Structures are given as structure tokens and as C-alpha cells.
Amino acid sequence: AYHGLAQHIRSHAERRAATDAAIDLTRSTVDLLGRQGIPCEIVAGAGTGTWEFEAASGVYNELQAGSYVFMDADYAQNLDATGAPVATFEQALFIYSTVVSSPVPERAVVDAGLKALSAESGAPEVAAIESARVAGVSDEHTTIDLSNSNARLAVGDGVKLIPSHCDPTANLHDWYVCVRNDRVESLWPVVARGCIW
Secondary structure (H helix, E strand, O other): OOOHHHOOOOOHHHHHHHHHHHHHHHHHHHHHHHHOOOOOOOOEEOOOOOHHHHHHOOOOOEEOOOHHHOOOOOHHHOEOOOOOEOOOOOOOOOEEEEEEEEEEOOEEEEOOOOOOOOOOOOOOEEOOOOOOEEEEEOOOOEEEEOOOOOOOOOOOOEEEEEOOOHHHHHOOOOEEEEEEOOEEEEEEEOOOOOOOO
16 A cells, blocks of 8 residues: 655645555555455555654554665655654765866756656755755756855766656666765666666
8 A cells, every 4th residue: 555646745744644544544445355354464555755654553564665775856855743854864876977067167067967867856956065956957967056055066076966756767777886985885786777567
């Protein structure tokens, strides 16, 4: 039982209310099946945006949240009960890009665009450069606006981008380059790359 529409409801209270309605429906369905002699030994569901509600419900005994492994810029906009961004999981998926042009000090163009990251949930975000924002994304490039940042980028500088949606971004690559403490630790193949199931 997965409530996909609730995953990206920003307000904690509204996300909880939507999820609680799905939990109630799931509970009723499990009870109905049980009364008909069809036991549900596994009640699976949840998602990265709602897992805490399903986990506490007493209905689900298997959580199937997936994006939490990587996180993305879209999930990072969800709010917790205090109104702060949810910080349960850290950003772990980045697209490493290189500055290929800096026509003016306040703008840089990097070599990663729609062929390297998904943007259907919005533009990617720039990691680790305060007040930098993405001004545009094309097939092969992303333009970074630095007009509100003290940072300046030169041709050859590396820039980490946070995809707006991790799932389809992963499908664009053959490998995950796993980095820990600024060192490549492992390469993981994306074995389902391009598959549609």
C-alpha cells in the first residue's frame, strides 16, 4: 500500500493526514481480507516522504521506502513537524560536473545537463556553494547563477549538483562512483539501467 501522491506534500501535518487516510484504508482492507479467510502475512508499503507514519501505524510490517538511500532536491523540500526541512536522511547522490565556461564572474556553465540528471521535479541544486542557484538546464549543460554568492568559479573547477529526482537520474548512468572521505571507495554498476519493468 503506497500513497505516491503523499510523498512530496511539503507540510508535515498535511502529509500525515493524507498518509493516515491511506493507512486507515490499508487497515480496513487487511481486516476485510482476514474476515474472508485470506490472511495478509506481509503488509508492505510506505515511501521516503511518509515512512515515519506507516512505521508507527502498527499496520505495516514491511517498509519499502527507496529514495532515502540517495535523497534528492525534491525530498529535501519536505518539512518536519517543527517546520524545518526533514533532516532524517542526508544527501548522498551527486552529479559531479566541471565548469566549461564562465563568461562573466557571476555565471558559470558546467558540463552536466538533462542527459546527466533528471529535471522533471525541478532544476537541480548546487551543493556546497552558498547562495549559488541553477539558472537553467539544457541537454548537456547547467548554468549556475553566482550573483548572490561570494563564490566564483573558473573553467576546470568541479561542481557537485543535487538532482531534483534521484530515481530517473540513476537510470541515466552506468555506474555509481562511491566516494567516502574524498576518495573513491567502490564502483557499483547500475544493473537495471534503461530497464522498464
